[in-house]
Amino acid sequence: MEVDKLAHLLVRLERGANETAAGFTGGMTMVAGLFGIFAVIFAMQHRWAISALMIGVAAFMVWLGRKAAARNTPETMLPVVATTHRLLVKANDDWEPLVTLLRERCPRATLIDR
Numbered sequence: 001m002e003v004d005k006l007a008h009l010l011v012r013l014e015r016g017a018n019e020t021a022a023g024f025t026g027g028m029t030m031v032a033g034l035f036g037i038f039a040v041i042f043a044m045q046h047r048w049a050i051s052a053l054m055i056g057v058a059a060f061m062v063w064l065g066r067k068a069a070a071r072n073t074p075e076t077m078l079p080v081v082a083t084t085h086r087l088l089v090k091a092n093d094d095w096e097p098l099v100t101l102l103r104e105r106c107p108r109a110t111l112i113d114r
Contacts, residue, residue: 021069035061
């Protein structure tokens with residue numbers, strides 16, 4: 001793989017990592033806002049129990065979005081280039097093509113499987 005193509009992929013990876021956490025927060029806040037609107041509509045009809053339930057669901061959605069965003073911060077998602085010039089990548093599935101690509105590009109690289 002060419003250096004320009006690899007650099008482009010790393011930039012896309014970094015951008016995607018930044019957008020993922022923001023997407024969780026924004027998306028769940030929007031869903032919570034929808035449940036908030038439902039709560040107001042039910043409150044206008046004097047259906048207090050359903051309105052309270054909608055407020056609870058909205059609060060749960062905000063909490064869930066923030067928790068998901070906290071678990072998917074850019075710091076935990078990005079490969080880390082340490083000061084010793086080591087590239088640390090956490091890969092769960094389909095890591096074989098990545099390792100093959102890295103071995104072709106960096107024949108002197110050492111793979112440490114933990």
